[in-house]
Amino acid sequence: MGDTGKAKLLIESHKSPHGHQLKPSLIGILQKAKIVFYIGDILETNLTRAFENLPEMVKKVSMLNQQGLSKFDIREGGGWEGHEHSSHNDSEDNAHKKSEDEHNHEHGDLNDPHIWLDPNNAVVMIKAITRELSAIYPENRSLFKRNALSLISDTETMDKEIKALLMPIKDSPFIVFHDAYQYFETHYNLTAVGSIVLDPTIPTSAKRLRELRQKVASSGVTCIFREPQFSDKLSFVVAEDTAAKLATIDPIGGGLKPGADLYSKLLTRIADGLYACLST
Ligand SMILES: [Zn+2]
Structure with a gap:
């Protein structure tokens, strides 16, 4: 948007x-917004609850609903076993409000919401955001388009750099804290073998932790990646007395300054974190 909007x-x-x-002060801001972009009901569950009380004129745009995205189902099998039931799947109450189509989804058909960790999806999102903003502020259409093209070009450059960086470590097995990286792993052909938690809102069982410790030993996992948004307790339990090192990656770019270069910094920081641990 450049300087044309906040x-x-x-x-x-x-x-x-x-x-x-959501903080109450932010609900006030949300009520005065022209448009709000979010990933989807499955991720920002409390935000979409706040949507129910918003004035009609606040436009809500879900990124997960955009055409042209690569989308994966939430993982359950293989290295990702131990998943009882997802809280994403909604309460009885919410289910009634959903469309027929969504309502008919069986568990397992739910989309993994971490779509932004595939740079091709980011390009789809940039285009969708540009389209939506141009509809609201047609006078700024050409500026939005120019900025979008520049952002897409930066994203493509970053993507090539990350591909080259990660190539030598693509076969090194690792474990992540929560199952956020399916899109990143697939796009860059990496070898993640499991996550400590599938959904951070669901407690991890002792059985799962035991299985993960076995997995660390049996698949030669050298790195377990913690996340700054969550406690390290479980990561320590899994890593304890194994050869695996603890390192950090962050799927949402915590601490990075919001701005036009945030996305490239976010992905590059994940790639650098993976490389630093897995290459040594
Ligand atoms: Zn997540």
């Missing part, structure tokens, strides 16, 4: 969007 973050970057409670 964008406000509803969820601070040091907080996970999973199960996040």
